[in-house]
Amino acid sequence: MSPVIMSRFRLTGTVFRHEIRSAIRDRNTLIYTLVIPLFLYPALIWGILQWTQFQSGSLERQQSRLAWEGDENLPGLAELVRGDERLLLLTPDDPLAEMETGKLDAFIRFTNGGASPPRIETYYDLSRDRSTTARSRIDEILKDYRENEISRRLTEYGETPETIEVVFITEVNVASSEEMGRFLLSLVLPLIMVIMLSIGAMHPAVDALVGEKERKTVESILTAGAPRQSILAGKFLAVVTAAMTALLLNLIGMVIALTHMLRMIEGQEERALIHVPLMAIPVILVTGTLLAALISSAMITLAAFARTFKEGQSYVAPFYFLSIIPAVFGATGGIELTNLTALIPITNVVLLFRQTLTGPLPLVPSIIVILVTLLSASVTLYVAQKVYGDEDVLLGTGGRSLRSLPAIVFSRGEN
Amino acid sequence: MSVMIAADRLVKRYHDKRRGEIIAANQVSFECVKGEIFGLLGPNGAGKTTTLRLLSTILKPSGGTATLNGYDVIREPERVRASIGYLSGETGLYDRLTPREILRYFGQLNRFPDDRLHSRIDELVRLFDMEEFSDVRCEKLSTGMKQKVSIARAVVHDPPILIFDEPTSGLDIIVADTLLTFIEECRSAGKCVVFSTHIMSEAERLCDRIGIIDRGEILAVDTLDGLREKTGERFLEKIFRSLMRGNPA
Numbered sequence: 001m002s003p004v005i006m007s008r009f010r011l012t013g014t015v016f017r018h019e020i021r022s023a024i025r026d027r028n029t030l031i032y033t034l035v036i037p038l039f040l041y042p043a044l045i046w047g048i049l050q051w052t053q054f055q056s057g058s059l060e061r062q063q064s065r066l067a068w069e070g071d072e073n074l075p076g077l078a079e080l081v082r083g084d085e086r087l088l089l090l091t092p093d094d095p096l097a098e099m100e101t102g103k104l105d106a107f108i109r110f111t112n113g114g115a116s117p118p119r120i121e122t123y124y125d126l127s128r129d130r131s132t133t134a135r136s137r138i139d140e141i142l143k144d145y146r147e148n149e150i151s152r153r154l155t156e157y158g159e160t161p162e163t164i165e166v167v168f169i170t171e172v173n174v175a176s177s178e179e180m181g182r183f184l185l186s187l188v189l190p191l192i193m194v195i196m197l198s199i200g201a202m203h204p205a206v207d208a209l210v211g212e213k214e215r216k217t218v219e220s221i222l223t224a225g226a227p228r229q230s231i232l233a234g235k236f237l238a239v240v241t242a243a244m245t246a247l248l249l250n251l252i253g254m255v256i257a258l259t260h261m262l263r264m265i266e267g268q269e270e271r272a273l274i275h276v277p278l279m280a281i282p283v284i285l286v287t288g289t290l291l292a293a294l295i296s297s298a299m300i301t302l303a304a305f306a307r308t309f310k311e312g313q314s315y316v317a318p319f320y321f322l323s324i325i326p327a328v329f330g331a332t333g334g335i336e337l338t339n340l341t342a343l344i345p346i347t348n349v350v351l352l353f354r355q356t357l358t359g360p361l362p363l364v365p366s367i368i369v370i371l372v373t374l375l376s377a378s379v380t381l382y383v384a385q386k387v388y389g390d391e392d393v394l395l396g397t398g399g400r401s402l403r404s405l406p407a408i409v410f411s412r413g414e415n
Numbered sequence: 416m417s418v419m420i421a422a423d424r425l426v427k428r429y430h431d432k433r434r435g436e437i438i439a440a441n442q443v444s445f446e447c448v449k450g451e452i453f454g455l456l457g458p459n460g461a462g463k464t465t466t467l468r469l470l471s472t473i474l475k476p477s478g479g480t481a482t483l484n485g486y487d488v489i490r491e492p493e494r495v496r497a498s499i500g501y502l503s504g505e506t507g508l509y510d511r512l513t514p515r516e517i518l519r520y521f522g523q524l525n526r527f528p529d530d531r532l533h534s535r536i537d538e539l540v541r542l543f544d545m546e547e548f549s550d551v552r553c554e555k556l557s558t559g560m561k562q563k564v565s566i567a568r569a570v571v572h573d574p575p576i577l578i579f580d581e582p583t584s585g586l587d588i589i590v591a592d593t594l595l596t597f598i599e600e601c602r603s604a605g606k607c608v609v610f611s612t613h614i615m616s617e618a619e620r621l622c623d624r625i626g627i628i629d630r631g632e633i634l635a636v637d638t639l640d641g642l643r644e645k646t647g648e649r650f651l652e653k654i655f656r657s658l659m660r661g662n663p664a
Contacts, residue, residue: 007526010523011523011524011526014520014523014524015524018509018512018520021511021512021516022509022511022512025511025512025552026511215507215508215509215510216505216506216507217506217507217508217509219468219471219473219501219503219505219506220501220506220507220521220568220569221524222472222473223471223472223473223496223499223501223578224496224521224524224525225493225494225496225497225498225524225525225526225572226493226496226524226525226526227493391473391474391475394473395473397429
């Protein structure tokens with residue numbers, strides 16, 4: 001390698017180290033790059049689960065207030081209801097009105113008097129948890145009563161319940177605990193990883209040039225004896241590093257959170273087999289880095305036109321939301337990684353992430369994903385380099401705005 | 416005397432949506448030699464900053480060229496930048512870094528030899544009396560301390576040419592005097608200094624030769640005595656006004 005190129009690499013490394021040091025000392029960058037990816041989503045999942053469990057526990061402890069109307073003609077049912085401590089039988093004048101005011105949770109009406117078999121209507125309010133709980137308790141009692149009564153009548157005729165069954169159905173889940181865990185990961189992880197990557201890149205990308213403008217250090221850096229490409233490269237690598245750090249920390253955080261979630265749901269530690277397959281790690285690293293390069297260079301380019309940090313954030317935020325749309329598209333069930341979907345930037349990476357978590361990777365689409373992301377990242381990096389060569393953008397002079405972008409990109413030579 | 420800076424008909428045009436084409440520097444030519452302080456004197460908006468930005472390669476000329484330390488600003492901008500130290504009155508610092516870290520960063524960016532960088536930083540810390548705060552983050556420093564760090568940052572790589580754009584603007588008298596004294600020391604050390612100001616007393620104190628600039632054009636370049644002779648005025652303010660009258664809008 002020639003000394004000139006070596007020297008440029010060294011300068012890039014110098015800028016990179018400087019940017020990373022500054023980022024580590026910046027509270028906002030730490031929050032967006034480390035704290036949110038590692039703790040926010042896991043904490044959110046954990047919090048929601050805890051709250052749900054608390055809510056369901058609280059509902060379980062409450063009695064369901066119930067009323068019924070009409071001639072039941074079903075011996076033993078009233079005793080079953082009265083004998084259930086979870087139910088409280090009331091006798092309101094207008095049960096439906098009481099349900100509307102929330103004083104009654106469910107209401108059973110026998111609609112055809114003494115006819116056989118009797119018809120039962122169960123009234124409940126789906127918009128209230130307490131009423132839904134009451135319904136499920138009534139269903140449980142009615143189902144038990146029905147099964148016991150059928151069994152009793154069949155016995156009277158000298159038959160067994162098996163006589164009336166056409167077929168016995170047993171369902172067997174052939175997916176291993178590990179496969180189930182991977183499927184669960186593939187549902188949520190790829191989308192959140194792309195979001196995290198964008199969040200991780202956003203703050204350092206805005207800071208890359210706008211920070212220099214706001215601190216009034218832009219002239220110092222422009223008059224330093226380093227080529228502007230090396231300065232941009234160092235800043236770009238720092239943004240990519242921040243984005244990848246956010247992605248990987250989020251991956252760790254999510255795996256821990258999902259494992260905990262499964263344990264809480266199933267109550268069986270041996271079923272909680274959430275882990276990222278070893279083969280997925282290099283795929284996530286390579287495609288994640290390429291996607292980070294694409295998003296980082298796009299954000300650096302957009303933010304460069306701003307004069308203040310706030311303005312920079314307002315330029316980058318729409319891109320962030322736009323980048324989520326193809327990611328959401330990729331996370332939608334039913335869309336698979338094919339040669340065609342592999343051509344859609346961002347969507348293709350989400351699909352590849354999903355595929356790498358759930359099963360074997362299709363070779364050709366995977367290669368297409370890598371090439372398309374590499375090409376997209378190269379184009380956006382080229383645009384960033386053109387923008388960083390424009391003195392009006394760098395100094396915030398000449399009324400340069402995002403509308404000037406095409407003129408800058410298609411200008412000849414270094415601006 | 417070796418010529419360190421040679422500006423040759425430098426032109427900078429801007430396009431403004433409202434005002435159309437603006438010529439911020441128009442055929443600006445002057446030379447500056449080793450061990451000389453060259454003052455660029457003019458009112459606000461005269462083109463001083465544009466001229467200095469052209470020399471320091473922050474801006475690319477629309478016409479003409481300049482050579483600094485033998486390097487062309489258009490063809491060899493990196494070499495030009497390695498030969499200069501640039502400081503303006505508005506230059507800021509990285510708040511999250513300490514003075515030593517800033518000096519190291521700019522020393523490395525300017526490719527100052529690694530094995531000498533540490534001792535060079537120590538030397539500057541002593542020179543600018545920064546021992547007490549050299550390891551304190553810049554966000555906690557006073558304006559005067561920050562200006563010392565800025566000057567040290569500009570000269571950390573020991574460049575042969577120094578470009579100062581209104582460096583005393585916003586400084587109190589004591590800090591400004593420290594800076595002016597340093598500029599005088601630079602001349603003694605054989606540096607070539609270009610110094611822009613609109614403060615006449617600073618120009619009178621420091622400059623070996625003065626270039627009067629107005630509306631992007633150099634009206635005259637001479638020693639203070641030469642300018643006095645040319646205009647028949649004694650004080651720089653009067654000389655300046657006299658030259659301005661001869662260059663009506």
